[in-house]
Amino acid sequence: MNLTPVWISLQLASVTVAVLLVLGTPLAWWLAMGRSRWRVAVDAVVALPLVLPPTVLGFYMLILLAPQGPVGGPWLAVTGETLTFSFAGLVITSVLYSLPFVVQPLRDAFRGIGPRPLETAAMLGANRLDAFLTVACPLAGRGFVTAIVLGFAHTLGEFGAILMVGGSLPGETRTVAIAIYEHVETLDYAAAHALSAGLLVFSFVALLAIYTLNGRRRPGVGL
Amino acid sequence: MSDQAASALGARRGSALRQWLLAGLLLVIVSPAAAAPLKVAVASNFLAPLEALAEVYRQQGGPALQISAGATGQLYAQITQGAPYDVFLAADQARPQRLVSEGTALTGSRMTYARGRLVLWARPGVELPADGLAGLQRPSVTRLAIANPALAPYGRAAREALQATGQWSALSDRVIQGQNVGQALQYLATGNVSHALVAASYTRLENRPAGDYQRVAGRLHAPIRQDAVILAGSASADQARAFLAFLRGPAAADVLAAFGYRAAGPSP
Numbered sequence: 001m002n003l004t005p006v007w008i009s010l011q012l013a014s015v016t017v018a019v020l021l022v023l024g025t026p027l028a029w030w031l032a033m034g035r036s037r038w039r040v041a042v043d044a045v046v047a048l049p050l051v052l053p054p055t056v057l058g059f060y061m062l063i064l065l066a067p068q069g070p071v072g073g074p075w076l077a078v079t080g081e082t083l084t085f086s087f088a089g090l091v092i093t094s095v096l097y098s099l100p101f102v103v104q105p106l107r108d109a110f111r112g113i114g115p116r117p118l119e120t121a122a123m124l125g126a127n128r129l130d131a132f133l134t135v136a137c138p139l140a141g142r143g144f145v146t147a148i149v150l151g152f153a154h155t156l157g158e159f160g161a162i163l164m165v166g167g168s169l170p171g172e173t174r175t176v177a178i179a180i181y182e183h184v185e186t187l188d189y190a191a192a193h194a195l196s197a198g199l200l201v202f203s204f205v206a207l208l209a210i211y212t213l214n215g216r217r218r219p220g221v222g223l
Numbered sequence: 224m225s226d227q228a229a230s231a232l233g234a235r236r237g238s239a240l241r242q243w244l245l246a247g248l249l250l251v252i253v254s255p256a257a258a259a260p261l262k263v264a265v266a267s268n269f270l271a272p273l274e275a276l277a278e279v280y281r282q283q284g285g286p287a288l289q290i291s292a293g294a295t296g297q298l299y300a301q302i303t304q305g306a307p308y309d310v311f312l313a314a315d316q317a318r319p320q321r322l323v324s325e326g327t328a329l330t331g332s333r334m335t336y337a338r339g340r341l342v343l344w345a346r347p348g349v350e351l352p353a354d355g356l357a358g359l360q361r362p363s364v365t366r367l368a369i370a371n372p373a374l375a376p377y378g379r380a381a382r383e384a385l386q387a388t389g390q391w392s393a394l395s396d397r398v399i400q401g402q403n404v405g406q407a408l409q410y411l412a413t414g415n416v417s418h419a420l421v422a423a424s425y426t427r428l429e430n431r432p433a434g435d436y437q438r439v440a441g442r443l444h445a446p447i448r449q450d451a452v453i454l455a456g457s458a459s460a461d462q463a464r465a466f467l468a469f470l471r472g473p474a475a476a477d478v479l480a481a482f483g484y485r486a487a488g489p490s491p
Binding site for chain 1: 294295297300321365366371373374399400401402406409410413415
């Protein structure tokens, strides 16, 4: 059996989670601590991928990432590559798709710290960035683990949006979920079973790890 | 209003409701079986023509069709798991053949109901090669969308046509494969490819994408036969037979031609 799609999915999930940690951590911090009146609206936007069908995201991405699209156009001008049917396009799609699975656990973890440790850090002379990096982030450790595992597992399971923007190029955009779909379509049920069972076991172990880590607390995301 | 009066009114309302429910139930039970709709599972590429055919069929006094559209492989998987359809209109021959050999579809019920054609379509503002497939190596062809040859009959036909004209290996890094022929068209409509090889039936869509298209010669690929079967679990096999006979008839042939298909012809 061809395992390239598994490799593509693992790469996609790793890159997506890395990007989401860089972008999502400050966003989660702002959502947890900020006092802006836009906070609630941004919270709602972050949660949108939880409720929207992947086809909505896929449809918008197909238009935004197109060579004449508002994102795909400038990308093509700068890099000479098109975003649709490319790994980079899948990363952009996955970052949006898995956004709440990373941002919400981080936001809840930051909120759970409360103001006191940070006030103490400030009293001891730490500036805000120091306090964030050396006090808040370690205290939110569980939140980070939950965010990383959920973001990774959710990206592995992504199907609908990728189906629409990926083009199923072998070794580039054919992920494990797409490969399963194609095996079912071509009646290759043995290969479909093998990949599906692998994904099932991995997802179960990932969730089991989070639930064990968090004790009886549910992971901080609307699951 | 006294409590007594209120409860009496409530009881009257309750009994009226019961009577209506009873009447409704009886209506459902005694409705003639002929009014039961025929449940048809259809490959998505044939949905629009089937809706038109259903209208013609109804005007001829046939039963209404209850249509479920999907990818042929998905519908096949549902049918093998006992999905309650009467008729399956596939986009290929393989799945109906398989259903017959597995005993899930009635022996002898398989027939070709339509033969598809390919067109080469160019995005608006992009050159449509005047020499057809032979001109596809020009730089104006940046991306060519086809359906996945492993999954979709139109994809297989597109690959055969590209191979027959010696384009397949030369174009390999420009070909984008959709999961089905509908997705190949979607890539063209959203501007993600410059050209697409898709079903001629899409040229008859009211909301078809802009851009020029030309027919691909049928001799460049094996016929794209779409087969139908009657499912063994159907409780309305006679009605299903009547519907398949209608699909072979002249009225259906007119609809098929209007949607860019060739009429059934003999099933091999």
